[in-house]
Amino acid sequence: MKTLKNFVITGGAQGIGFYLARGLLQSGCRVAVLDLDLSPLQRQGEAFPGLLALQCDVRDPEQTASCVERAAAEFGGLDCAVHNACLCTFGPFSATGETAFRQVLDTNYFGALHLARAALPHLRKSRGRLVFTSSGVGVTGFPGIAPYASSKGAIEALAKCLRLEYAPDGVSVHLIHPPLTRTASAAPLPVPAEFMTPPETVGAGLARRIGKKSFLLCHSAGQQLLMRVNYLFPLRMGAMMDRAIARAAGGTK
Template sequence: MKTLFLTGGNNGIGYYMVKEWLQNGNYAAVLDMNCGNINRLKEIYPESLLTFESDVCNKDSVKIAVNDTNAKFGSIDYAVHNACLCLFKSFEEHSKEDFSKVIDVNFYGAINLTEAVIPIMKSQRRGKICFTSSGVGITGFIDISSYASSKGAIEAFAKCMNIEYEDSGVTFHIMHPPLTDTESSSPLPIPKEFKSSPEKVGKGFVKNIDGKKFIITPSFGDKISVRLSYAFSLPMGRMLVKMTKKARTDLK
């Protein structure tokens, strides 16, 4: 049995990752600002699931949750920073506080989780730390400059950590979901039928999380999309903007 520690698991992709993980007979711990939904799984898995209602921006709270999880289950094999904040505003509408708020959750949250789990994983001589990214962190996009910038920072951070800890037994990875029908993507003017199911995406990540590649995707099709985004970042970004504007017009 292996242990997964995940931030941002009360709903969406994170929730279904944890659900699938538990169904496979493993241990899981979730840290989220609100654990009302994920706590329902405790009724089914009372001895296999821990939840911590806390803010990933609170470094001390993250460390306590990680240490409590390690004490309860005896190891932490996988750590996933999935908590995120996305503000849909033009750059000129963004305040400095908006950027700080988004970067605190999306980027510094990843740092807080890494600082908490790395001593445990180093002592185990094994462990996998994953950060949920986004295609817009590669390609750019309109009206989400703070979010896209935070995801770009996550990409660079994961690469640095992967190199820095390559002899420790701990590896770092980027998880790339497709556009998914989640709360954070709901303001996008794109019909639901063009968004992936969070359950399907969550299950796909669990299925592929043991892969050795730096980039983890939930399906082969998503893998191709991500490769195209890296190879043709700006053209892909412009194409996505055009598609979004068309969808917005069609919905009027």
């Protein structure tokens, strides 16, 4: 695995992003956490040498670029940029207006685009890596979260395009695929907490595997295998997941 030392992580103040950042910091890396709300990070009350916390709205390309430039200047370059900031809305398609789609895409997809444009000049110098957090639903689909699933599907395509385009420059592009995780964005799902993986487990696993060559980066070998099956049978796996969650919530699908 390539040695990675200097990171930028959007959406790193809580959830998977926080525990990914913590795992990297504990291994001696330097991490710039970019987040619209840094208060969850501050409430952790932990001192992390190598942490740079920057308030950032990834929907704003200029603000994102400014934060990336500051991180690169303080760290002496960047080895890896991770877009983990996300927004998820819930509701049937019939009751979801265009505004919700645009809001979710602004954070999830265009946030990834803004980070890529800002970070790629630095990653070309370091022959580093660009990483987007995706989701299984971006591959399989899922009812009730069309804006979120659509944004992750767009990220899937963007990552593939950039992986091909920047390979000659030595930059590798990857997708993080976490399992259903016990985070704030997943809280409205009608799923018992025990059916979700703790964010500590996911983030720590990703911190250990972030440098792997695989296009898909997962916190565990089991999740890696599941995602490969999702890619092979997307609609079938989406239907199975829908039925499984309905049963877990006490439904009858």
